[in-house]
Amino acid sequence: MHITGRLAAAVIGCRLLSALSSSRLRSTMAEPVVFNKPKIELHVHLDGAIRVQTILDVAERRGITLPGKTVEEMTSVIIVKEPATLTKFLGKFAEYMHVIAGDREAIKRIAYEFVEDKAKEGVIYVEVRYSPHFLANTKVDPIPWQQEEGDLSPDEVVRLVNEGLRQGERAFNIKARSILCCMRHMPSWSMDIIELCKTYRHQGVVAIDLAGDESLNCEAFPGHRMAYEEAVRCGIHRTVHAGEVGPPSVVKEAVEVLKAERVGHGYRTLQDQALYKQLLAQNMHFEICPISSKLTGACDPDFTKHPVITFRNDQANYSLNTDDPLIFNSTLNLDYNTAHKYMGFTEEEFKRLNIKSAESCFLPEEEKRELLQKLYKAYGMTRSTVF
Numbered sequence: 206m207h208i209t210g211r212l213a214a215a216v217i218g219c220r221l222l223s224a225l226s227s228s229r230l231r232s233t234m235a236e237p238v239v240f241n242k243p244k245i246e247l248h249v250h251l252d253g254a255i256r257v258q259t260i261l262d263v264a265e266r267r268g269i270t271l272p273g274k275t276v277e278e279m280t281s282v283i284i285v286k287e288p289a290t291l292t293k294f295l296g297k298f299a300e301y302m303h304v305i306a307g308d309r310e311a312i313k314r315i316a317y318e319f320v321e322d323k324a325k326e327g328v329i330y331v332e333v334r335y336s337p338h339f340l341a342n343t344k345v346d347p348i349p350w351q352q353e354e355g356d357l358s359p360d361e362v363v364r365l366v367n368e369g370l371r372q373g374e375r376a377f378n379i380k381a382r383s384i385l386c387c388m389r390h391m392p393s394w395s396m397d398i399i400e401l402c403k404t405y406r407h408q409g410v411v412a413i414d415l416a417g418d419e420s421l422n423c424e425a426f427p428g429h430r431m432a433y434e435e436a437v438r439c440g441i442h443r444t445v446h447a448g449e450v451g452p453p454s455v456v457k458e459a460v461e462v463l464k465a466e467r468v469g470h471g472y473r474t475l476q477d478q479a480l481y482k483q484l485l486a487q488n489m490h491f492e493i494c495p496i497s498s499k500l501t502g503a504c505d506p507d508f509t510k511h512p513v514i515t516f517r518n519d520q521a522n523y524s525l526n527t528d529d530p531l532i533f534n535s536t537l538n539l540d541y542n543t544a545h546k547y548m549g550f551t552e553e554e555f556k557r558l559n560i561k562s563a564e565s566c567f568l569p570e571e572e573k574r575e576l577l578q579k580l581y582k583a584y585g586m587t588r589s590t591v592f
């Protein structure tokens with residue numbers, strides 16, 4: 206941006222700050238906030254972003270005994286503190302998913318509270334993802350988390366989440382949409398997922414995702430490929446977790462076979478320079494999750510060597526996201542602080558990547574334009590000064 210643009214940004218920034226001083230952007234968290242401006246988040250799991258207090262409340266109401274009785278105790282059971290393996294990380298969900306799954310009130314509540322938490326972080330638009338099957342206890346095979354069979358189907362789970370998100374949007378004045386996840390180890394669920402995406406595409410569901418163990422590729426599991434083909438046919442947006450711990454070939458498959466429009470993580474793309482150059486040229490969007498990538502063992506724990514530094518230096522199209530703030534005991538601001546402190550991210554870059562995130566979001570064109578206008582205004586930019 207030019208000097209004049211920067212001055213204008215400073216002036217508008219000040220006005221914005223005073224206008225917002227009493228509002229949600231004033232964080233109550235202990236850590237300093239390096240980018241206290243409206244943000245976009247595109248990669249965060251609903252079931253990895255639950256309040257610990259809510260888990261305790263619901264467990265008490267349902268008479269479920271947990272290994273911790275207080276927020277502190279339960280937090281230390283759930284969180285991953287040191288770089289772990291993906292298996293260990295995935296095991297963390299088993300500590301609490303049985304409390305929330307199958308419970309209508311709890312599912313609506315976690316969606317509502319999620320929106321409140323995002324609003325507090327200064328997020329103005331979020332796409333939150335989850336597997337409806339993991340929260341159901343009927344019409345799902347096998348029934349997850351060792352629940353007894355009940356009467357809550359994946360379809361009703363989606364309706365409950367939609368409702369919780371919508372109530373949260375109204376209460377906290379931000380926009381929240383959802384992405385439904387297929388699971389790599391459960392290809393038989395994937396056709397349900399695409400049908401749910403189609404049914405609820407005008408009620409908050411914007412895309413399909415594929416999550417889980419990347420060693421299970423799609424050659425061997427045609428269920429995912431068929432679901433993604435149907436998504437293409439119906440104009441349902443597509444993202445895929447790929448190249449987080451899996452090799453660049455998983456990224457290639459995501460883009461070429463599943464026709465992903467965004468890549469979840471994608472760090473290992475850098476191991477195949479030809480593929481990386483091709484995706485850069487295509488303006489492929491990478492959903493980067495810094496703290497997550499350290500604690501799952503996906504990336505070198507030394508943040509100064511993080512792949513996102515290469516993405517930034519190449520002015521790639523990417524976003525910064527939390528992934529699973531419950532399990533990493535993190536917040537979006539902590540991810541931004543990390544990028545600032547260890548990777549030299551500047552205010553200008555934070556603005557740029559949020560503009561890219563908005564451009565890459567799965568809203569309809571008209572709403573996307575509105576969202577971009579909001580960001581330009583908040584960042585003190587006019588269209589002509591945009592990167």
Ligand SMILES: *[C@@H]1O[C@H](CO)[C@@H](O)[C@H](O)[C@H]1NC(C)=O
Nearest residue numbers: 235236280281284286534535
């Ligand atoms: C979780 O994060 C909070 C805020 O950064 C910190 O005060 C707390 O000690 C952390 N909890 C654990 C168990 O590490």
Ligand SMILES: *[C@@H]1O[C@H](CO)[C@@H](O)[C@H](O)[C@H]1NC(C)=O
Nearest residue numbers: 466467488489490522564565
């Ligand atoms: C960034 O990537 C997304 C998804 O591929 C795309 O829709 C968007 O247009 C890209 N942004 C730019 C500026 O090309």
Ligand SMILES: [Zn+2]
Nearest residue numbers: 250446469528
């Ligand atoms: Zn993820």
